[in-house]
Amino acid sequence: MLQRSSANGLSDVYLANHNRGFVLNVNRTPFNDIRVRRALNLAIDRQDLIERVNQGKLGMPNPPGTGGWATRWALPQEELLKLPGFNPANRQRDLAEAKRLMAEAGYPNGFKSTLMWDASASSGNQLTQVAANQLRAIGVELEFQMPERGVKLKREVDGDYDILQEGLRDGTDNPYRTYHERFHTKGTFSSKIGVGDPQLDELIDRLAFFRTDDERTEVQRAVQRRILEQAYAIPLIDVLVESWWQPWVHGYINQRGNQVKPKLMPATIWLDVDALPADRRSDKP
Numbered sequence: 001m002l003q004r005s006s007a008n009g010l011s012d013v014y015l016a017n018h019n020r021g022f023v024l025n026v027n028r029t030p031f032n033d034i035r036v037r038r039a040l041n042l043a044i045d046r047q048d049l050i051e052r053v054n055q056g057k058l059g060m061p062n063p064p065g066t067g068g069w070a071t072r073w074a075l076p077q078e079e080l081l082k083l084p085g086f087n088p089a090n091r092q093r094d095l096a097e098a099k100r101l102m103a104e105a106g107y108p109n110g111f112k113s114t115l116m117w118d119a120s121a122s123s124g125n126q127l128t129q130v131a132a133n134q135l136r137a138i139g140v141e142l143e144f145q146m147p148e149r150g151v152k153l154k155r156e157v158d159g160d161y162d163i164l165q166e167g168l169r170d171g172t173d174n175p176y177r178t179y180h181e182r183f184h185t186k187g188t189f190s191s192k193i194g195v196g197d198p199q200l201d202e203l204i205d206r207l208a209f210f211r212t213d214d215e216r217t218e219v220q221r222a223v224q225r226r227i228l229e230q231a232y233a234i235p236l237i238d239v240l241v242e243s244w245w246q247p248w249v250h251g252y253i254n255q256r257g258n259q260v261k262p263k264l265m266p267a268t269i270w271l272d273v274d275a276l277p278a279d280r281r282s283d284k285p
Helices: 034-043 046-053 088-104 122-138 149-158 175-183 198-206 213-230
Strands: 002-006 009-015 020-024 111-116 140-145 163-167 233-235 240-245
Touching: 020 034, 020 122, 034 088, 034 122, 034 213, 034 233, 046 088, 046 122, 088 122, 111 149, 122 140, 122 163, 175 198, 175 213, 198 213
Parallel strands: 111 140, 111 163
Antiparallel strands: 002 009, 009 240, 020 163, 020 233
């Protein structure tokens, strides 16, 4: 966390924990071809996302299912940066390989497809559009689909999409639920999109029963490696969030999620009336 103060107030600057990425419908052409999926991953410039979406302030590439900053169970950054598509120093080589894979798969000029996401989840809008635009480098043109949330959720469960932008974690500290919902053969959101990977299923099932944190970390990282190897999803970056409040507001605690403490315990928040600017004060109750 970066907390800072200024004459205008206080702020909390941090990376959101949504782990946004592109989920690919493996049941549909051309995403049933691993060469195409790998090409899409290689075409994403994550350093450019950090510079353009996060203004270069904070950011790191993510493995699927957890933030890159979650060092307890995420693939270490030094390992992640050795993988195709994650090291900015290899950008030109990765892009050339992506074009080669596309041509080998029968798409030398790219293809058109659709990308669905929930536009009401505003933190991912800019990230989605910039990442989608990067895919044009290999000829992939995406039509945006932004249905209202209820329609989007039904289509998500039914597997009625080509590419879906979504958070790749469920917001809890439960790795089994996170990966089962998105990548298991019987998962709520994955059963209709054709992942059907017995090796991945076995790893995810193991996450339901672990004895130590070290064991859980080992298996969770194995899950991440398998998802990346098969390119079932294209993880992006976590977006930068800045929360600001006035210096005369006390007791405010930012929970760094969709809810903050004033919504849950407003009685803990208090104002230093003497510190209020004159034009903010009132004798009225």
